[in-house]
Amino acid sequence: MNAPRRPDPGQPSHPGHPRSGFFYGLGAYFLWGVMPIYFKLIPSVSAFAIVSHRVVWSVPFLLALLLASRGWKKFAPILRDPRTLLILLLSSAMIGINWVLYTWSVVSGHILAASFGYYLNPLANVLLGRFVLKERLSKLQWTAVAIAGAGVSVLALGALDQLWISLTLCVTFALYGLLRKVVKADSLTGLAIETVVLAPFALAFLLLIGAGQAWAASDGENGLLVLAGIATTTPLLFFTAAARRLPYSTLGMLQFLAPTLQFLIAVLLYGESFTPAHAIAFGAIWTALAFYVTSLLRKPRLPQPPE
Numbered sequence: 368m369n370a371p372r373r374p375d376p377g378q379p380s381h382p383g384h385p386r387s388g389f390f391y392g393l394g395a396y397f398l399w400g401v402m403p404i405y406f407k408l409i410p411s412v413s414a415f416a417i418v419s420h421r422v423v424w425s426v427p428f429l430l431a432l433l434l435a436s437r438g439w440k441k442f443a444p445i446l447r448d449p450r451t452l453l454i455l456l457l458s459s460a461m462i463g464i465n466w467v468l469y470t471w472s473v474v475s476g477h478i479l480a481a482s483f484g485y486y487l488n489p490l491a492n493v494l495l496g497r498f499v500l501k502e503r504l505s506k507l508q509w510t511a512v513a514i515a516g517a518g519v520s521v522l523a524l525g526a527l528d529q530l531w532i533s534l535t536l537c538v539t540f541a542l543y544g545l546l547r548k549v550v551k552a553d554s555l556t557g558l559a560i561e562t563v564v565l566a567p568f569a570l571a572f573l574l575l576i577g578a579g580q581a582w583a584a585s586d587g588e589n590g591l592l593v594l595a596g597i598a599t600t601t602p603l604l605f606f607t608a609a610a611r612r613l614p615y616s617t618l619g620m621l622q623f624l625a626p627t628l629q630f631l632i633a634v635l636l637y638g639e640s641f642t643p644a645h646a647i648a649f650g651a652i653w654t655a656l657a658f659y660v661t662s663l664l665r666k667p668r669l670p671q672p673p674e
Contacts, residue, residue: 388612392621395605398598400628403473403481405598407637409591411584414471416576417595419569421466424596426566429559432604441556454550455557459564461543465536472532478633479645480529483522484536485626486652489659490515491541499545507665511658518651525644554607558600623656 409417433439445451472481490512496502504512523530550557573581583589609621630649633639 388609389621391605392609392613393624395602395609396621396624397628398602398605400625401632402598403478403629403632404636405591405595406470406473409583409588410474411588412582412592413580414474415467415572416581417470417474417592418463418466419572419581420592421470421595421599422463422562422565422569423573424593425562425599426596428596428600429555429562432555432600433559436555438553438555438559441553442560445552445556445560448551451551454546455552455560456564458543458546458550458557459561461539461546462561463565463568465539465543468532468535468539472536476637476639477529477532478629478637479639479641480526480532481536482626482629482633483645483649483652484533485540485629486623486649486656487515487519487533487537488540488544489622490655491537492544493659495541495545505662505665507658507662511655511662514651514658515655518648518655521651522644522648525642526648554603554610558603 406414406417412420445455469481472478493504493508493512497504519530519534522533547554547557552560583592634641
């Protein structure tokens, strides 16, 4: 009797369960969307300390997952491939910068600027797909890029002091997604290597600033810092499960949930200023995204979302 055929890792492993994939994707982007509330619950610790805790406490969680799934066997081929290691080092730098700036944006009251950056991300993926991966763009996609560019220009004139946050978050996350798209490593193994690369820097930072600044003022906040590793990796694991069950076009449309929740949290929950420049820029982005989603529905072809 023939052994059952193992699923292709590049294809949905559960094609018969798109509904579960949809809920996994919904869970991933919902958790990313409400993440600012989590960070706001730790006001006595700096953004650098929060990110350092995220990295350090992610290591044992990821190692446990690797041991449970026997994923440690995939490390050896990666460690023997200098090109793969170099790409993962670069992706580690991109996600490290992105995490630090995003967390700083949240604790400093710039959630609106952060959400704008993640709205721009799918459009940045389109440009990277065109000029780096040599993918062809439809007229609707070019129209979306042009409208988004006009919105960014308006924001540059009316809110220049925060525009650098949005653009840096967009660029680092888009480059991270591009690097993870071309690297020869599955999502869990790649994330584990990236975390191990960042862990010495995170641990060194926590040790250098001392216990008085590395930990929060209350036991409750310290508990949230320890759980930050799980809070960081859980949506990534949900995303991986969704990616194996859903077409990337569907997953790409779900990714707009996260910045929408961040936008609502910034304005309605934390009362961040929403200026006319923001209104014009966000209106342009939402219009661009409407064109973008329309192009996906007509021809569902999307650059792989960042992991």
